[in-house]
Structure formats: C-alpha cells, structure tokens
Amino acid sequence: MFESLWLIPLGFVAGVIGSIIGLGGGIVVVPVLTFLGVPHTISSSSSLFAAFSNSVASTVSYSKQKRVDYKTGLRLGLMSIPGTILGAVISAQATPDLFKILFAVVLIASCYYLFIKKNLDTKQGNLSKKMLVASSVISFFAGILSSFFGIGGGIIFVPLMMIGLGLLVKNATATSQLILMFSSASGMITHTLLGHADFEYALLLSIGAFAGGLLGARLSLEIKENRLRLLIVAVILIAAIKLILDSMGI
DSSP states (O other), X not given: OGXXXXXXXXXXXHHHHHHHHSSOTHHHHHHXXXXXXXXXXXXXXXXXXXHHHHHHHHHHHHHHTTOOOHHXXXXXXXXXXXXXXXXXXXXXXXXXXXXXXXXXXXHHHXXXXXXXXXXXXXOOOOOOHHHHXXXXXXXXXXXXXXXXXXXXXXXXXXXXXXXXXXXXXXXXXXXXXXXXXXXXXXXXXXXXXXXXXXXXXXXXXXXXXXXXXHHHHHHTTXXXXXXXXXXXXXXXXXXXXXXXXXXXXX
C-alpha cells in the first residue's frame, strides 16, 4: 500500500480543482491513471469514489457559505441516477483506445466550458416546464457520462444550471457538488457490484479528495479565477492531445 501513497496528493489536487470549478476531479484523476496503464474501468470507478468524497466535503463547506440551491441539486441529482447505472454497465464494453478518444473529446468540451463560464455570471432565467423536462433528460445523459468516464458529470451540470436554469456561476459550481454526491455514489456502487473497483486506489484517492474539497471551497472565495482557468485549460488540452496520440499508437 505504501507504494501507492502518491494517490493521496493526486486526489488532493483533483479535489481542489474539482471543488473550485465544479467539474469534479475526474478530469485530473482519470487521465493520470490512464497514462499509467490502469484499466479504464478501474480508473473510472476509483475516480468516482474520490468524486463522492470530494463532493461531501465541498457541499458541507458551500452550504455554510449559503451557495447551494438544494431544490435544483436534489432534482438533478436524482434524475442522474438511472444514467449512472447504465454508464457503469456499458463502460466495460469500451476498448482502451476508444475510451481514450472519447475521454479526450470530453476534456476538450470541458475547456470550452471553462472559456465561456466567465460570460455567464450575470445570466438569469426562469425555469419553465419545458426546461424542467429538458433538464431531467439532460441529467440522465449526464449520469451516463459521469459513470462511464468517472468524472461526476459536472461538465454538463454546471453549464446546464447557468445557461438553462439561470443560476449564477458561484451557485452553479456549489450546487454541482451536491448533484455529484448522487451521481458519483450511484456510479461507484454500480461499478463495485460489477467488480470494477480497486479499493486501495479508491481509499487513497478519497482521502486526498476530501481534504482537497475543503480547501477548494475556501479558495473559491479568494482565488483569481481567470488565471486558474487558463492553467487548467492548458493542462486539460495537453492531457487530451496525449490521450489521442496514445490511442493512435504515436
């Protein structure tokens, strides 16, 4: 177990980033584990354990800051559960190369979200019945994405809450952590029942992610978001390019 202790700082870094930007730490954990040759089912399931730990810590902190929209978070979280079960089941059917390519696409999409996020802070809207139905359907597919890739689904939930439901960015990122409690919990349970879990990886990543979630929620009030966004985008793009090259055997 001692040779795997490096997973704690990995979980910590992922937890800090995931808590601040609301995307979940899977955008850090999964690429690293994939680069190291860890099977994608183990990478995804281990990441979901860390995402759950991170979301618990972050939600507690954000609740104290009164930034969580509980009604929206509970509704979207519950709607995502069926999707997370399906995502865990189909993840075992994907080949390693296909997984790398698909995950690279998800990473690039997350970069787009990070770029447009700053323009959405003052966007407000009303929750119509059509949007309510649409958000439920989107939550289902976000659940599939969450469990398949082990990223928690924040890449979909945060833009959905800002663009479609009119939440301010500070509330959307905080509420996303509440949603991730549901999506990551159901996903990690399903992965475990399917025999995908590596509990050593899961435990060590979760320890780091919990501490990272507490710190990230605190830093989110002080950190200059533009600089952090550029750094994260650069790292994510490098990871995406590396995944694509690996899948092509280059």
